[in-house]
Amino acid sequence: MEQFTKILTSNFTSNALVTAFVVVGIVCWVAAWLSTHVFRGKIHSSAIAIAAGLLLAWLGGELTGGKKGLSDITLFSGIALMGGGMFRDFAIIATAFGVKLEELKKAGLAGALALVVSTVLSFYLGAIVAWAFGYTDAVSMATIGGGAVTFIVGPVTGAALGASSDVIALSIAAGVIKSIAIMIVTPLVAKPAGLNSPAAAIVYGGLMGSTSGVAAGLAATDPKLVPYGAMTATFYTGLGCLLAPSALYLSLSPFF
Numbered sequence: 001m002e003q004f005t006k007i008l009t010s011n012f013t014s015n016a017l018v019t020a021f022v023v024v025g026i027v028c029w030v031a032a033w034l035s036t037h038v039f040r041g042k043i044h045s046s047a048i049a050i051a052a053g054l055l056l057a058w059l060g061g062e063l064t065g066g067k068k069g070l071s072d073i074t075l076f077s078g079i080a081l082m083g084g085g086m087f088r089d090f091a092i093i094a095t096a097f098g099v100k101l102e103e104l105k106k107a108g109l110a111g112a113l114a115l116v117v118s119t120v121l122s123f124y125l126g127a128i129v130a131w132a133f134g135y136t137d138a139v140s141m142a143t144i145g146g147g148a149v150t151f152i153v154g155p156v157t158g159a160a161l162g163a164s165s166d167v168i169a170l171s172i173a174a175g176v177i178k179s180i181a182i183m184i185v186t187p188l189v190a191k192p193a194g195l196n197s198p199a200a201a202i203v204y205g206g207l208m209g210s211t212s213g214v215a216a217g218l219a220a221t222d223p224k225l226v227p228y229g230a231m232t233a234t235f236y237t238g239l240g241c242l243l244a245p246s247a248l249y250l251s252l253s254p255f256f
Contacts, residue, residue: 016078114206151175186217205229
């Protein structure tokens with residue numbers, strides 16, 4: 001039995017990335033089961049999975065005293081690669097390839113305005129919060145402001161501007177919290193907000209922005225609305241990646 005355990009551990013360790021996908025798959029499966037049977041669809045599985053991931057990352061850091069969460073445990077080292085910049089950028093590019101410019105036109109003026117206004121508003125709100133907590137330089141404010149747009153825009157902005165790793169981590173945390181909040185709140189506000197048509201979902205996706213949050217929230221509300229909300233939310237992330245490290249950062253730099 002001991003030899004079998006060693007062989008199994010060796011195989012998992014030498015195929016770290018495959019192991020990472022297996023672990024994430026198991027977490028997602030458990031989250032889906034909990035969402036369906038415990039929370040009766042009120043909380044989407046994505047929100048549960050993200051919360052579980054954060055908890056596991058904390059446990060990994062506590063057990064090892066490391067700084068990379070669960071990936072500090074040798075058996076789960078592949079999670080560092082899976083959650084690293086390479087796969088993040090691949091996901092951004094893959095998402096962008098799935099979008100057609102013609103689709104944005106379907107959203108109309110309301111969708112376009114929702115995209116621009118919400119992106120800019122989220123950025124400046126995030127920057128204000130960063131300033132209030134002592135991050136008073138333009139780079140840090142822009143990075144955390146980008147995180148308030150989405151958890152993808154934050155690290156992209158931070159990497160482009162040369163922000164410190166702790167600031168980039170804060171930007172990701174801000175975006176993750178926003179995403180989870182959207183997942184949980186969307187089903188609760190859908191009825192009073194009139195979120196019951198494709199047109200409303202398009203505008204909602206542009207206002208909220210987080211693709212994962214919007215998709216999961218709408219899936220818990222009405223699965224038929226997911227493509228419409230996700231469509232503008234995808235453009236939201238792209239717009240944030242374009243504006244946050246450039247025009248929006250430049251708007252802060254003369255003052256901070």
